[in-house]
Amino acid sequence: MSHDAIGRPMEILLIEDSLMAARLATGALSKSGLDHRLTWLSDGQEARSFLLQSGKYTRAPRPDLILLDLHLPEVDGTTLLREIREKPALKMIPIVIMTGTAGEKEITEIESLDVQGFLVKPVDLTQFLKLVETLKGYWKTDMIVKG
Template identity: 35%
Template sequence: MSEPMTSRGSTGPAAEIDVLLVEDDEGDVIMIREAFEQRQPGARLHVVNDGIEAVAFLRRADGYTDAPRPDLILLDLNMPRMDGREVLAEVETDPALTAIPIVVLTTSGAPEDIARSYTLYANAYITKPTDLDDFMTIVGKIDEFFGTTVTLPT
């Protein structure tokens, strides 16, 4: 039996990944951080609170000059200043960023938000569960899939 593939495409335990969490709800940030710490302690979670900070982080501008290129983006849609839809549109226009997988993780289950997110090349769309255990399970599945199952671009 062969060993599982890591997110970097080699065999062995799960690779360390950099995850950019774009989330303005501090409670959700705490739960997501806890879920990652339980499931994949090697994951490095970088948190920004809105789309303007997310774009600055991704482009290594405005105080983020040393920011790593994330292996995965977890993106809320409804945020102040620049929302997640606008972030998706910005990423779509930048060839240096389009290969980064983006999972929309939001409270909105509106069909138009789902359709627009996929039109803007989101890789997955997940409506946040209201139950804490369900929320932790969902984040764990995201972590498992992107942290150990798929091969991410380098």
Template identity: 40%
Template sequence: MADERALRPIEILLVEDSPSDANLTIKGFLNARIANNLHWVEDGESAMNYLLSQGEFADALRPDLILLDLNLPGMDGRELLTEIKSDPNLKSIPVVVITTSNDEQDILRSYNLSANCYITKPIDVYQFIQVIQLIKDFWLIAVTLPPK
């Protein structure tokens, strides 16, 4: 039986308000050796509209993976994570928190809200690119993502 990943691209939703971090992440996934579609939104409200296929995102495909910054304008990443993991139709989507915060309370709260992993963004650009490569290797190659 053919691997589902070989038949269609992996859908990734990046929720990130920093254009420079978003661009590094997008470049990292563009260089991936596995087909993926990365969609970028800059805030929690847009992310929920995307996930619920509302408004300008009416044709959005359900993501296989969400990369989530915690510090967002408006609805922050913590609130968004709560919404995602409390929705029966969304809670199975893996959420990787990738943020500048290394605060123990943020880490604990994220895991208590069922984040699938928590990564503190490195300040160094080279290290940031390495982290994106590790995310790609683990979540797009090694992990079997939940079915749609």
């Protein structure tokens, strides 16, 4: 009996205020071979509205993965991460933190909020692709399989 995977592209939400970091992430995802759709937002307030499907984002797709910068305008990434983990509809979404600066205390706090990865910018392309490969495993378990 063969199994055919029936699914949709992975919905990825990139929350990053740096154009260069966003280009690196989108380029790496393109090279990964992961079938995905990407939404890029550059500030925390917009990301909050997107995730809560409010305002102009009432029809926004629920992300399957969030790539989150910690230092964002409007609402910082740590605050946004806490809010995501407090919402039952959002708390199970895998989150990878991408940041240029993070002290030991900040890293410890972030890790306590159940993140699936932590990348320090400038992000090493090989490290990023390895993490994407690992995250593909999360996605495969969510796909519908027809026997």
